[in-house]
Structures are given as C-alpha cells and as structure tokens.
Amino acid sequence: MRLPDSFYSTVRARLADALDVRGLDGFLATTPADVAFLSGFFYIATERPVYLWMPREGDPLLVIPRLDEEYAAQQGVTVETVSYFEFPGVVTAEQTLGAALAGRAPKQIGVSAGLSIGAYRALSRALGGSTLVTTDAVAKLRLRKFPEEIPFHEAAARICDEMLGAGRELIADALRRGTELPREDEIARHVIGFGTDRMYADYDLVVYTTKLAGGLVYAGPNSALPHGLPTRRRIRPGDTLILSLGAAVASRFVESERTFVVGEPTAEQQRYYEADQEAQEVGTQAMRAGRTCAEVNKTCLDVLRGHGLGDYIRHRQGHGIGLQNHEAPWVEDGDHTVLEPGMLLSSEPGVYVPGHAGYRISDTVLVEETGPRRLTGYPRDLASNIIEEVR
Amino acid sequence: MRLPDSFYSTVRARLADALDVRGLDGFLATTPADVAFLSGFFYIATERPVYLWMPREGDPLLVIPRLDEEYAAQQGVTVETVSYFEFPGVVTAEQTLGAALAGRAPKQIGVSAGLSIGAYRALSRALGGSTLVTTDAVAKLRLRKFPEEIPFHEAAARICDEMLGAGRELIADALRRGTELPREDEIARHVIGFGTDRMYADYDLVVYTTKLAGGLVYAGPNSALPHGLPTRRRIRPGDTLILSLGAAVASRFVESERTFVVGEPTAEQQRYYEADQEAQEVGTQAMRAGRTCAEVNKTCLDVLRGHGLGDYIRHRQGHGIGLQNHEAPWVEDGDHTVLEPGMLLSSEPGVYVPGHAGYRISDTVLVEETGPRRLTGYPRDLASNIIEEVR
Numbered sequence: 070m071r072l073p074d075s076f077y078s079t080v081r082a083r084l085a086d087a088l089d090v091r092g093l094d095g096f097l098a099t100t101p102a103d104v105a106f107l108s109g110f111f112y113i114a115t116e117r118p119v120y121l122w123m124p125r126e127g128d129p130l131l132v133i134p135r136l137d138e139e140y141a142a143q144q145g146v147t148v149e150t151v152s153y154f155e156f157p158g159v160v161t162a163e164q165t166l167g168a169a170l171a172g173r174a175p176k177q178i179g180v181s182a183g184l185s186i187g188a189y190r191a192l193s194r195a196l197g198g199s200t201l202v203t204t205d206a207v208a209k210l211r212l213r214k215f216p217e218e219i220p221f222h223e224a225a226a227r228i229c230d231e232m233l234g235a236g237r238e239l240i241a242d243a244l245r246r247g248t249e250l251p252r253e254d255e256i257a258r259h260v261i262g263f264g265t266d267r268m269y270a271d272y273d274l275v276v277y278t279t280k281l282a283g284g285l286v287y288a289g290p291n292s293a294l295p296h297g298l299p300t301r302r303r304i305r306p307g308d309t310l311i312l313s314l315g316a317a318v319a320s321r322f323v324e325s326e327r328t329f330v331v332g333e334p335t336a337e338q339q340r341y342y343e344a345d346q347e348a349q350e351v352g353t354q355a356m357r358a359g360r361t362c363a364e365v366n367k368t369c370l371d372v373l374r375g376h377g378l379g380d381y382i383r384h385r386q387g388h389g390i391g392l393q394n395h396e397a398p399w400v401e402d403g404d405h406t407v408l409e410p411g412m413l414l415s416s417e418p419g420v421y422v423p424g425h426a427g428y429r430i431s432d433t434v435l436v437e438e439t440g441p442r443r444l445t446g447y448p449r450d451l452a453s454n455i456i457e458e459v460r
Numbered sequence: 461m462r463l464p465d466s467f468y469s470t471v472r473a474r475l476a477d478a479l480d481v482r483g484l485d486g487f488l489a490t491t492p493a494d495v496a497f498l499s500g501f502f503y504i505a506t507e508r509p510v511y512l513w514m515p516r517e518g519d520p521l522l523v524i525p526r527l528d529e530e531y532a533a534q535q536g537v538t539v540e541t542v543s544y545f546e547f548p549g550v551v552t553a554e555q556t557l558g559a560a561l562a563g564r565a566p567k568q569i570g571v572s573a574g575l576s577i578g579a580y581r582a583l584s585r586a587l588g589g590s591t592l593v594t595t596d597a598v599a600k601l602r603l604r605k606f607p608e609e610i611p612f613h614e615a616a617a618r619i620c621d622e623m624l625g626a627g628r629e630l631i632a633d634a635l636r637r638g639t640e641l642p643r644e645d646e647i648a649r650h651v652i653g654f655g656t657d658r659m660y661a662d663y664d665l666v667v668y669t670t671k672l673a674g675g676l677v678y679a680g681p682n683s684a685l686p687h688g689l690p691t692r693r694r695i696r697p698g699d700t701l702i703l704s705l706g707a708a709v710a711s712r713f714v715e716s717e718r719t720f721v722v723g724e725p726t727a728e729q730q731r732y733y734e735a736d737q738e739a740q741e742v743g744t745q746a747m748r749a750g751r752t753c754a755e756v757n758k759t760c761l762d763v764l765r766g767h768g769l770g771d772y773i774r775h776r777q778g779h780g781i782g783l784q785n786h787e788a789p790w791v792e793d794g795d796h797t798v799l800e801p802g803m804l805l806s807s808e809p810g811v812y813v814p815g816h817a818g819y820r821i822s823d824t825v826l827v828e829e830t831g832p833r834r835l836t837g838y839p840r841d842l843a844s845n846i847i848e849e850v851r
Contacts, residue, residue: 113687116779116786136774138815139685155776157794183577186594189577203577254660262649269645269692294530296504301660383527385546388507395506403548423530 071109071145072319076217080107080210081123087206088125094175095124096206097166097192099184103207104131105320110146112137117155118162118188121148122170130257132166163188163195170196181206197319213399213411218391219435221321222413226433226444228267228316229325232282233447236312237329240456241305244331251297256312257286258385264316272318284314292328292427295383295419299434306332306458309342309426315394322394325445326431332458334451341378341420342451345428348372348418349449352386352400356414356434356441362404369400369418381422387415390433412436413444462500462536463710466583467608471498472514475487478597479516482695485566486515487597488583490575493783494598495522495709499627501537503528508546509553509579523557554579554586561587570595602782603789604802609782610826612712613804617824617835619658619707623673624838626654627703628720631695631847635722644690646810648677654709663667663709675705683719686774686810697723697849700733700817706785713785715806716836717822723776723849725842732769732811733842736819739763739809740840743777743791747825747832753795760791760809772813778806781824803827804835 084107088096098104098121101114108121108131117134127206131150133141138152153165180189182203193201214222230288239259243250264282286299288310304310308331315324328345330338352369369386373379385401390413398406400414408414417431432443448454461549475498479487489495489512492505499512508525522541524532529543530762544556569587571580573594584592605613630650655673676837677690679701695701699722706715719736721729743760760777764770776792781804787796792807799805808822823834839845 116790134775140687143685155792155794157790159794161794180577182581183576185574185576186571186580187573190573254656258653258656262653265645265649294534295527296531299627384525399507399546399548401546403546403549403550403552408521 072217085125093098093177093179096179106392108148120166143264150326163191166196166409175199179206214413221319221325225318225323229314229323232260232264233327236260250304252301252303253286257299282316291401293421293423298415311429320392322390323433324431328428329454329456331456341428344376345420354414358408358410360402360408362398362406363402378420381420383421389418408436410438463608464822484568484570487570497783499539512555554582558586566590605804612710613714616707616709616714618715619655620705621838623651623655623705624718627651632714641695643692643694644677648690651675652721673707684814702820711783713781714821714824719819720845720847722847732819735767736811744807749799749801751799753789753791753797754793757791767813772811774812778808799827801829
C-alpha cells in the first residue's frame, strides 16, 4: 500500500519550488500527515517526535525513535534515516536532528504553524545557527490532491459505501428474521469491523493512520447530537438513524454518511430528510473551481434556511479531506479559499432537531476541471434509504 | 460516568494555589485532557478549538463549537459555556473567548507548552491586553492522581484484564475445537469489541476519549516490531504472541499487556520470556516514592542487559498514564522526576528479537506510600500464559 515513487519525486520538486519562492533552505515536517505526505513513512503518533528534514537541495533525512526502525524498513521507506533511542532521552530527538544537520547548516527552516511552542523551543536550542520560520508551503501543496493519490481515495470510498450497506443490512436482516433490532454500538462495531476487514483483505501492508475504518452510529434523539457517541440504545421501528462512516487507504481519507428511516417515514421525517438531501445536492453541485468556500457553504445552507430550518443547523457544509479526515480548506463562511481542481471536500449539511432526530448526508467530492465528482456513491434519495419493516 | 464534584473543587483549589505561586491570573486549557481534567467536559478533538478559562479567582468559562452544546449539556457540565458557530468562523473561537473575557481583563494567562504556534498567535491577537505565558501548573497537578480518579483507573484495569482473557480464550477455543486459528486482526477486533461492550454495559454515558478500548495483537516475527499493526497472519502452533491492550473509563487510562506462547515453549522462548518477566518484576518493585524515573528504568533494563539481551531492547521501561495513555513522567534515562505517591506508571520492558518474536509484559502500577501496587493483575508467569495445544 505505497504510492508510486513518481508521486514522491513530484511532491519534492514542487516543494523545492515553494521553498525557493519563500527564501527557505528547507522544510522540517513534524506531523504524521506531513511526514507521510513527503516520505511515505506512517507511524503511530506518540510523545516520541518524528522529524523529516526536506532540504530545498540535497537529500531528505528522517529522525525516528529506535522503536520504529524496523517498522520504517518494512514500509520500504527509502529516505536516509537516523534514530534516537527514546523519549525524552539522554540525547533527544532534537539533538539527534541537530547533530545530523550540523554539516549542512541550513539558515532558514520552514515549519508548520501547528508545531507546539515546546517543540519549537527544543528545536531552536538544538539547531543553533538556524532560524525556524512558520510557513504554509506544505499546507498549500496538500490543498490540491495529486493524480497518484486519487485511486487511494477512490478505494477508500468504495469501502465506505460498502460499510453503509453492511450497516443497513444488519438492521434489514433483523427485521426479516423478526429478531431484536441491533443497538447503536453493535451497528458501529459491525460496520467498523467490516471496513477494517475489507482493508486487510485488499492490501498487503496496512499502514497505521489515525483511522482505518471508523464511524458513529446514532438513532432517534441521539442522532440530534452531531458529536455524541453510539449508545446501547436499540434501533426501533420509526427511527431516523445516521451512519457516519469514514475509511482511509494509505491514509487517504474519505467519508460517506447517510440517514436511514426504519419503516414508513412520517411527514416530519420526510420533510427534514428531503430538505437535507436538497441542500446536499445543491451544495455539492456548487463545488466548482473558481467559487469560494464561503460562497459554496452559503449556497448549501441557504437551502435549509429557505425551508425554515435555520435553527436546526449545527455546522458548516463541509471540510477538506486528504491525509487527515478534516483538513483545509473549510467549506464555511469564514474561509474565502477559491476552489481549484484537485481539491477534495466533504459535502455534509445536517439538520438537527433536538428531541427528535438528526439528518445528514455526506459525500466526498473531488473538484475537477469539468465540475464536482462524488467519489462516494451510496444512494441518497429517501425511498432508497427506508429500511422496510416486514409484516 | 462522572467524577464527583468534590474532585473538581479540589482540583480548582490546587490550581488556584499553583497559579498564585507563579503570578498568573488564570490558566487557559487548550487540550482535551486538560479540559476534561479541569471541567469534566469530554469532546472529540477536531480543528474546532475548545478553550477552558480557569481564573485564579472567579468562575471558569468554557468556549465550545455550537456543534457540541447539546453534548456538553448531556454530560452534565456545569461550567458557564459560550459557543462560537464554526471553524474557522466569521467570529472565531479566539474572538469569542476574547469578547467573553473583555470585562475580566486578565494580565498573565498561563498556557501549556503543547499549544501550537498558530493558536498562540490567534489567542494573543484576540486577547489584546493579556500576555500568554507557558506554564507547567496543570501538567504538575496531573502528575499525582487524585483519590477520586483511582476507582476509574481500577475499573479500566479490570476491563483490560478481562480483554486479555477474551483474547486468549478465542485461541484456546479454536485449539479445542480443532478449527482454524484466528488471525491477528481477528483477535484484535474481538478483544476491542469485548472491551467496548463491557464499557457500554457498565456505564450509562460513555464519554468520548481517544480510546475506549484498544489494542495491538501481533504474533511470531510481527511481534518483534513494537509498533507494527495487526496483520492477517494466522496464529500458528509454536507462536509467541503479544496482546497489547488498553482501556479508559471516564478517560482514565490503563494498559495491560501479556505475552503468550501457543503450545510447549522452546528453550529460546522460555529464555526470552523469563528474562522479560524478571525485568518486569524487578522494575515494578523498584517503582517506589523517592527514586527517580531514570534510576527505576536502569534497574529494570539492567536485568535484560544482565541476561545478554541488551541488543534486543527497543524502548524504555514505561511512562505515566492518566487522562492520556502516555503522559509524564517518563520511566526513561532522560527523566529525573522523583516518584511520589499517586503517580501511575506503565511497567513494560520488552525484548524484541528480529525475525523471531517479541516479548513484553506490561502492568499499570500505582505508586503508593507503602510501595508499588499493580492495578492490572492478569497472570504473568510463563506456565499460566501457555495456550495449550490439544492432541
């Protein structure tokens, strides 16, 4: 499960240009997503620092804990690697980096603004003659996905759609058999297990990411809390339920979320569902190169407001997706980023009616030259998402 | 699943003292663990900031995204709460905080060194007249667990030990039935499901933490990589396997890890196992108030070195555990923290033989006045951890 070498060489060439423009001698990657993006090394983030030095010219250098040496080799990482023994260490990760860079003497080192104050200080002490400067060089590079990344997002999208089907089927099967309906937490475990299993079946080396396959499942009043956790509440006939699922192949994320109704929908359920579906359709179609995130978000949420549901909005239309399940740009009023081909976004307006239920439909959408393309394809119309009671 | 109010009032009184000593007007908590520690509010960490203002005098204030308002209420959070609509927002989280604090005019605000440079800048801009100063006030308070926290760690320890039993039983059952042995990923899913189910069965409101129940399972050569991921490799007779499990109740973490051998151990397996068990026993008994982390770590790892296994060491003896599964202090050569009653530590020396297997035994250990007390109690001797083949 590795991206082709051509991806890494393209990324490095583009980074070198970006550093040149900014007058930086190199970029020091300090987060799992940036390190994976630039080197293909994936690791479990702990307090043990990992640093990837990407000079404008010359060879990259990876600093990892001793613990991860064999794991990096197994992943086929080709970047020159030095290790420190442990955290905090008699010789720290920062000192190890400093010693390795001593002969190379970079003056201006770019870092992400996500770096902690503590790490910034430790690095500044260890890299005596260098100045650390925050830069958006890598953040900008990650905004538009590279062609080599798309198949991985597409693979994750297929798994995610199948997870939705597996969740729906668990409930449908219980209805057919006349057995007890599953609980929220049982459905969550079932679909996550299904997705993880698909991942392991399809790929030789499943690399660590913050999530292989994950999800939230909530029904009835619980679904009105966008960030609650699945509970032991059993699904009941008449329930609205949301399956909010995500998956990542080679840490390329996707989300696919659908709302289902168990049995014949009431007029109320139909109203909220169809308003949300309309907002999602209009908002998704608005995701075109040249428009700003803020404009797209307003176009989408105005559909809900137009239906008199403004009080039931709890969040923006969506967010960027890539090596993180949430990343820039943000499809929200405060983000004026202009959409460009290659950007990958969630489109997920929601309607949350306290005490009743929540309604959310989310696709992962690629902005292409010709318009938006949904990578996730599970049916979105209400008729398809009624889980029939059997009499 | 809430700690008693007495816990929060004690913590606040202790924090006020610590702020007083440091000349700070308050502490601004910016991480999920610090916010949960000080207020009892648990949330899914995303790019949407959560800020908890803890003044030296007066009432705390919580700033959360609109999305989490109902979730906070469900958790019974009693701190005064204001919300901002979304990230990045037309009015940002930082500006919302700034407006709410405008009348209170704190001069010196303590923050954790884990705060990002980006957030530091946004906060500094939004809190005009205030200066942000990094402080260890809360980190120090979290070093020694409070009496009210211990029952939650103990509850997590029981679940963790039972997860080990469930994993072992999955393999033993297949051996008894003569069916195919499970794969690493199947065992991992089984034990995580078991632990999560126990959590939901025992508690009304399971709050979000970075992990409810989790684990790594690796056997044979895979187990020689401390941070690899479970694969689809099936367990085989003769395998060494590690179950590395963790759980958190009310986000109070514990880990319990054991090594098993399938069938009669070879002399080689016995040698590595018993050396690791001896190091774990000696290292655990060394976890006494008054000794430094570095001394304890050396005492522990010297046992492995004494057995000629120094080349197979990949990591320190252990780390602190609390609201995070890894937190200070670090039981490592570079940490000279003096152990005190109330500190909670993992004791987990490991032996990793490339191409053969890994051996690790981990308990979660509470430093008490009278000596170390293991919260986890799964058997540690080799005889108990042989999973018998049935002929």
